[in-house]
Amino acid sequence: MKHLIPEFERMKTRLPPGHDATLLVPCLRRIQEDRGFIDNSDIDGLVEYLGIPRIQIEEVLSFYGMLRRKPIGRWHLQVCRNVSCSMRGAERLIDELIGKLGVQPGETTADGRFTLSTVECLGSCGTAPVVMVNEAYHENLSAADLDALLERLD
Amino acid sequence: MTAIFINGQSVETGDHTTVLQVALANGFHIPHFCWHPELSVVGNCRVCVVEHEGRGVGIACNMPISDGMRVLTDSEPVRAQRKAMLQFILLNHPVDCGICDKAGECSLQDYHYEYNGETAISGDAKLHSTKFFPLSERIILDNERCILCSRCVRFTREISKSNVLGLENRGDSMLVRPAEGRSLDDDPYSDNVIDICPVGALLSRSFLYQARVWYLEPTPSVCPGCARGCTVQFWHRKAEWRLSGLDERHNTRVHRVTALENPRVNGPWICNKGRDLPELLDRPRATQALQKGAPVSLMQAIETARGLLDQAGKRVALVSSWGSNEELRAFRNSLGDYFTSFVKPDHLPLEGEVVEDDLLIRADKNPNTRAAQDLFGTAAAEIPDDTELVLVWGEGVDFGTLPRGVKILFLGSWLLPENGHADVFIPISIQTERRGHYTNFEGVVSPFEACQPHRDGVIDAETLFPLLSAPGGSASGGGAA
Numbered sequence: 001m002k003h004l005i006p007e008f009e010r011m012k013t014r015l016p017p018g019h020d021a022t023l024l025v026p027c028l029r030r031i032q033e034d035r036g037f038i039d040n041s042d043i044d045g046l047v048e049y050l051g052i053p054r055i056q057i058e059e060v061l062s063f064y065g066m067l068r069r070k071p072i073g074r075w076h077l078q079v080c081r082n083v084s085c086s087m088r089g090a091e092r093l094i095d096e097l098i099g100k101l102g103v104q105p106g107e108t109t110a111d112g113r114f115t116l117s118t119v120e121c122l123g124s125c126g127t128a129p130v131v132m133v134n135e136a137y138h139e140n141l142s143a144a145d146l147d148a149l150l151e152r153l154d
Numbered sequence: 155m156t157a158i159f160i161n162g163q164s165v166e167t168g169d170h171t172t173v174l175q176v177a178l179a180n181g182f183h184i185p186h187f188c189w190h191p192e193l194s195v196v197g198n199c200r201v202c203v204v205e206h207e208g209r210g211v212g213i214a215c216n217m218p219i220s221d222g223m224r225v226l227t228d229s230e231p232v233r234a235q236r237k238a239m240l241q242f243i244l245l246n247h248p249v250d251c252g253i254c255d256k257a258g259e260c261s262l263q264d265y266h267y268e269y270n271g272e273t274a275i276s277g278d279a280k281l282h283s284t285k286f287f288p289l290s291e292r293i294i295l296d297n298e299r300c301i302l303c304s305r306c307v308r309f310t311r312e313i314s315k316s317n318v319l320g321l322e323n324r325g326d327s328m329l330v331r332p333a334e335g336r337s338l339d340d341d342p343y344s345d346n347v348i349d350i351c352p353v354g355a356l357l358s359r360s361f362l363y364q365a366r367v368w369y370l371e372p373t374p375s376v377c378p379g380c381a382r383g384c385t386v387q388f389w390h391r392k393a394e395w396r397l398s399g400l401d402e403r404h405n406t407r408v409h410r411v412t413a414l415e416n417p418r419v420n421g422p423w424i425c426n427k428g429r430d431l432p433e434l435l436d437r438p439r440a441t442q443a444l445q446k447g448a449p450v451s452l453m454q455a456i457e458t459a460r461g462l463l464d465q466a467g468k469r470v471a472l473v474s475s476w477g478s479n480e481e482l483r484a485f486r487n488s489l490g491d492y493f494t495s496f497v498k499p500d501h502l503p504l505e506g507e508v509v510e511d512d513l514l515i516r517a518d519k520n521p522n523t524r525a526a527q528d529l530f531g532t533a534a535a536e537i538p539d540d541t542e543l544v545l546v547w548g549e550g551v552d553f554g555t556l557p558r559g560v561k562i563l564f565l566g567s568w569l570l571p572e573n574g575h576a577d578v579f580i581p582i583s584i585q586t587e588r589r590g591h592y593t594n595f596e597g598v599v600s601p602f603e604a605c606q607p608h609r610d611g612v613i614d615a616e617t618l619f620p621l622l623s624a625p626g627g628s629a630s631g632g633g634a635a
Contacts, residue, residue, distance in 0.1 A: 053311075053317035053333070054317075054333045054334070054336075055317055055319065055320035055332070056320065058320060058333055058334060059320045059321055059322060062322040062323045063322075063323065063324045
């Protein structure tokens with residue numbers, strides 16, 4: 001986390017003095033982007049840097065489902081299971097992924113290649129069902145599309 | 155001076171800034187869970203709703219006052235919203251009042267009877283959660299009963315500043331939890347969260363399933379644990395609910411200690427040491443007067459003591475800093491001329507104990523050092539080798555440090571080995587068996603009342619001192635000397 005402090009200092013200049021605690025969520029996002037997850041050492045670093053009690057950081061980490069405390073696989077498959085996607089076959093895609101990868105939602109394959117998650121609406125109902133792979137959207141997915149997609153992900 | 159109208163009645167707002175504060179100060183009850191006078195306003199329980207006429211319904215705890223505003227605390231929309239809110243708060247609450255220690259002093263129970271009174275509208279099964287989660291050696295948490303008002307969390311952040319507790323996860327998975335690797339054991343004020351919990355979620359392990367609170371009554375007292383002299387309530391069994399089939403101690407024991415709110419000394423808080431006073435009071439008592447270890451009658455012991463007093467040349471008294479103001483005055487009036495008196499600490503800080511902090515805890519672990527020193531000075535005890543008699547009043551003196559061959563007159567309450575080493579030992583009463591006053595380190599005088607029966611064979615120090623000084627006999631001594 002230490003190497004990100006110059007960036008955090010730049011973010012600080014956008015805030016009125018005495019509002020350092022407001023930086024908590026932006027800092028956590030940046031750390032996750034950098035490391036892939038938030039490590040215990042990062043929490044300790046933020047306790048020191050932002051001067052807030054550890055419990056307040058733990059509260060934020062447990063509140064926001066997108067902040068992770070554990071590493072994930074190289075490819076993060078996030079399948080939307082809200083109404084539109086479910087009606088257009090997302091549940092079948094999830095079943096297929098569970099079968100193919102041999103993991104349940106929330107788990108990572110033993111080779112560290114894939115992490116499977118189910119998520120709430122990704123805001124792309126018009127092109128349901130949607131699977132987000134790392135930062136990219138894959139829309140209107142059929143079972144065959146999904147197979148082809150997995151082939152391309154090493 | 156600003157005035158507002160509550161239910162049509164004009165009231166002065168004084169220094170208050172919110173409708174809830176003004177209402178409570180003027181005798182209008184508005185239900186509230188999350189609001190607490192000593193904590194920040196979070197407004198999350200939503201039951202303190204009132205109607206601001208012309209503006210609609212809002213929460214009173216966070217409604218600023220404006221001159222002439224008209225507020226209704228019990229209008230139809232207010233009642234409807236309160237009722238709906240209580241249905242919501244009770245959505246996953248187990249309603250297990252029958253086995254809950256808080257029953258009888260639970261806000262949720264009271265408000266439910268007063269403002270809702272209906273069975274659950276929801277047909278969904280209640281969610282289950284953790285029960286008996288250990289927050290510390292002293293406190294367990296029942297998450298099913300918790301209504302997430304966050305009073306305990308704010309207490310650890312704003313009052314005790316231990317920052318141990320937080321609310322983890324969200325929605326109906328939200329739980330009060332300590333920070334990873336920490337527990338409320340780190341907080342010397344932790345037991346206050348049991349008092350401020352508006353429901354039965356935070357429970358004292360030492361009081362768990364011990365007694366129904368309506369069988370108990372509080373007696374106002376003063377904590378003797380340090381020089382702060384926090385006012386406390388000793389909870390003991392009501393006389394009319396006396397148990398006849400069980401150990402008599404159940405009828406006389408102090409079952410729990412809570413804070414007695416006192417803005418001049420401790421506000422609404424006390425430290426954990428105050429909560430543990432029952433352990434201190436339950437120590438084995440000395441009820442037998444002794445002469446060189448041999449049992450004698452109380453009157454015989456007093457006679458012998460008076461004989462020692464008359465015969466001895468140089469006399470030194472080590473005065474108790476646990477004596478009440480009344481006892482200290484009685485000592486000075488009756489025996490002040492006989493003795494060179496020094497005030498001694500009866501108790502010193504224990505190992506592992508918080509010695510002193512910024513909130514309440516004082517380094518002097520005795521309740522009445524101030525009053526004793528006002529009467530007998532602040533000098534440390536100096537006992538010349540040619541001293542012939544030492545009067546030791548209370549605990550904290552190692553007889554081995556006294557000059558060799560000196561006669562010892564010991565006034566104590568507890569069953570201790572040194573009782574038998576004194577030339578005369580006279581058992582005296584303890585704080586819970588008599589009334590009196592303590593003066594705290596700032597000079598604030600607080601009263602305490604008796605709540606336990608006087609034991610046979612034990613005398614009040616206040617009664618004893620005049621008997622010791624009476625020349626050639628006393629009223630109760632019958633002139634036997």
